[in-house]
Amino acid sequence: PVEAFLEPFVSFARYLPASAFIPLLILWAGIGELQKLLVIFIGAVFQIILMVAVTVGATRRDLVEAAYTLGARDSGIIRRVLLPSAAPEIAEILRLVLGWAWTYVIVAELIGSSSGIGHMITDSQALLNTGQIIFGIIVIGLIGLISDFLFKAFNAWLFPWKLA
Template sequence: MAESRSELLPGARSLSTLAGVSAPQQALNPPIWTVRGTLSKRLYRLIAVTSFALLLGAWWAVAASGAVDPLFLPGPVAVAEQAYQWATQDNLLADTGISIYRVMAGFALSAVMAVPLGLYIGAYRPVRAFFEPLMEFSRYLPAVAFVPLVLLWAGIGESSKIALIWLGTFFQMVLMISEDVSRVPMSQIEAARTLGATNGEIVHKVLLRSAMPGMFDTLRLTLGFAWTYLVVAELVAADSGLGYAILQAQRFLQTDRIFVGIITIGLIGLVTDQSLRFLHRRLFPWAKK
């Protein structure tokens, strides 16, 4: 008999009613500017391609305007020509291959050591108390400062370059993985104890499996750190690789070659990151992001 509050107070009507969209329909198709809303894959890709196109267009416009000396900012055409020359005459593929090997070797060494250590730091308070201050201290030490020591300890071969990439990624990776393990809900641990699980079973069957999606994301992020340390690693008596080529180009003021090296590293990183994102969705479909 009495009218509802929304009928009595027009200002109380929902936004979905004002927009002519029912609440169930709005829940199925939320607007794209909703906080943590959704985008279709097609629209996401369109926006992503647009961002790259705008960046390329701005670069071309600034270079073509003549406002900046080409020595400091070569245009996209000059960079493309240099990329072709490097690929056909100066072994761009070989430089790319050796850099990928160094990054992946240093990253794999970090992961093999950091995953079990981070797991136990996140699981046991005494282990956390012993290792966490050391890791926190070590992660602030600049990897480049270790170049003289690495040369003394590992020589000038591939091991020194891999060691520097390891130094740049290991300590960060340990702490991030331990945080992934710490975020596993206590209710899962208590449920496992109620069912009679031992500490070892809780660590390997509850903590590890629950933290795997987060740990995989941590590995994906720290792989990016590994690429940032590539140039530092190839400072160490290198005669090949993208980082070495960039440093050589700097000496001879070959700015277009520097751009080619940087863009190549960025493209490799982008492809690797998107591949790991795809793998994450396949391995952990319940942890959609």
């Protein structure tokens, strides 16, 4: 019942580009860190909800039924069956969404920010400083690559039975 109620809203919201909200967020939150956090939230939360719901829904039915047979309640099913079963995939979803979130931050900085790598790139464009623009792009890529590597390593450590 909850899924049937939320699914249309989540499906609609996931097609809304986070960057389209930036002008509105600048009006509401100003130019700063809150605006960037709101862009990340808008861009990531609906994707996460949808992908986690699909992942949890793919839990083996026989495990859930066995837990019910053994007397587990709904909260126990969630805590002892659904979450442990889906945790490695949820961690992988979060790793993927981290990449999207990083993109949203840069877009927010490019469009409306007074600080950050995106802002530095925009300033460099105004000054025709292509070297600085290329440097900013390389830094973005390196930070993304390093954070992805660290997240993969953490997932491999946290879930050694899964190939990360």
